[in-house]
Amino acid sequence: MELDPLLLSRIQFAFTVAFHIIFPSFTIGLAAWLAVLEFLGWRTGLPVYRRLFDFWIRIFTVSFSMGVVSGIVMAFQFGTNWSVLAAKGGAIQGPLLGYETYTAFLLEATFLGVMLFGRRRVPPPFYLFSCCMVAVGTTFSAFWIMVNNTWMQVPIGYAEIDGRFVPVDWLQIVFNDVFFVRLFHMLLAAYITTAFCVAAAGAAYTLRGVHEQEARRMISRALVLGAILVPIQLYVGHLNGDYVHEHQPVKFAAIEARWHTEQPASEVLIAIPDPEQERNRFALSVPKLGSYIASGTWDSREVGLTDFPVEDRPPIGVPFFAFRIMVGMGIIMLLVGWTGLYLRLRNRLLHTRWFQKIVVCTFPCGFIAVLTGWFVAEVGRQPWVVYGVLRTADAHTPSLAGAEVAMSLLAYVLVYSIVFVSGITYIWRLLKAGPLPGDGQRDVVSMSTRRPIHLDNSPSS
């Protein structure tokens, strides 16, 4: 069997990065939630906030550790499997990753130590500061990685000299409009994902009739946050679409499964794209809506895939379906968030059981939206790794043999599977157990779900 190192490297990257993104999507929001809880506990002195903190930090730790270790793999994978990209684009992407390491990775890793073990060793303001530093670190991480990925999508501020991409204007590379839109899209996605997980946990406890004080705050605050953020996110998502429309027309056409240039353009709601015949089968489409979504006018000319040579088109299926799933998740979360807000305002939230069951079921929505959104972004960018400038196929490490990549892919899949299954199992168990009797009084994060809990300095066995 002929092992194609390029294909295997693609699969490996897709696998490892998809795995990785799940965790920051959760921990960015969680870190902020923990900082808020610590602040509220400090300011109000209400024990419930400490209990919530001691509970959620256990879950945070498991998730954060998986995010960190899978992130380390990414930092080295640019070089191991995509060395041509690293050599050509390194002058730009390298410093961006460097700043991410300096301002985010080390910051969050270091202050996490204080969060987990330092409550008794540092004064309360410094402890809160440490929680904030972890939250800031995760946010900076999102900042720099979005700068990096944005440059790959819309390469600007550079010149090509001797086959290398040399930075010409760093301000342009970092602080451009496309980046801001995408950064907020990612940050909102992270906060929304976490919000629905917290809400789901709160709803589950409410349904079981346990942890009443904590659950009340979880479900109420999280759903209100969701109700506010999701509509903003839908709008920011639309702005994202605008940048794709302007800068990556072939990706936009793929997302829309628009084969031929149309004026006015219809919106394909659902279909089965047929790349062989360059048309859609079983298409359900709305006339003129495509133009409106793309440009805000009902009669704009929208470009089709056939305007581009075949070798410049991305795969159609993934961007098309992934996009619709992502939007679908957004609409679900919008409805759930607004219903939750409505019920909250009517003080019916805690008593409406059918709704709480729905909330419990929405916990994966954010994760699905994040993953499918990134599929759209990254698969839609193909065949380019740097859009319009460097093809993914040309960026692969030349010295890699198929057997090497097959080995590494297998090894990553094996280890990640073990880690992921274990980690998710442990998070699930922690969520089921809920806040523990010793929470709110311990000095060191208890790592255990078992009772009784020792109230001294050591984790119980």
Added chain:
Amino acid sequence: MITLAQFWATVIALALIVYIVLDGFDLGVGMLLGLAKDESRRQTVLKTIEPVWDGNETWLIVLGATLYAAFPMAYAIYMPALYVGIVMLLLALILRGVGIEFRYRSVANRRWWDRAIVAGSFTAGFVQGVAMGAITQGIHVENGQFVGGSFDWLSVFSVMCGIAAVVSYLVHGMAWLILKTEGVTRERAYRHLPFVFAGWVLFLAVLFWWVLIGHVDLRERWAEPSGLWVLPVVGVLACVGLFVGVRRRIDRLPFAMTTLMFLVVAGKFMLSIRPYIVPWTVTVSEAAAPQESLSFLFFGGVVIIPVMLIYTAAIYWIFRGKVATD
């Protein structure tokens, strides 16, 4: 007046040293975990590294990312050249890292996670040593790209370097336990440290001799008058200091001395490969990113990197003192 490229090469050298000194001891402690007889001892041992291991490990990313940022050509050579080793290292670090977090999650699987910590620590240390050895022997480069084979990095010399690294991390870990624990754990560490340390020195001597008899071509570089002789002298002083510390039960001394030894060995390595950043074909100036990149990174880096060192030191100060023990 040094160039930006030289500045960043120095930062990389610094990051390498910081990484080895910091992650070295927690990898060493991870290796020693298997020797702890019961759960209470294991927790004592782990408590010495729990607040700091994550930050320590992150200095590896500081090293890798700075290499990528300032010398992308070198990064694009090293990563493929050491591909198999790097994958092994990453997986070992993953298992070590989640092992430390996950062991508390499950009583049934705790022993498995402990094994993951031990195996991950040994593997990570070994691969790091092998990588240093392989780099010293030289990377096969043509036209700025790696052109060698998948297992170029594996040789008798590099494997010996790997073993030396494992032993060095064990010593460093034992010295850390002496510093941070009391009672039985500390006593056991004191008892065994001299032997393991002697083993490390023996390995270093073997590697030294290997170079001297010509298997690895460093002789010419070491023959150049450069003051490098200072390092072995400091090394000898470190040995003396360590034995005095063990003898007199001065808890802080062994760790200080093992740190000094790391400075000596790492310093010797890095000064020996100058001016190459990829031995023996690519120099620091050849591999350097364009000035626009180096200065962009410098602009923030010159402030942020000292801040990084400060809060790294602060975390150790916050968690100073002995851990609550068995």
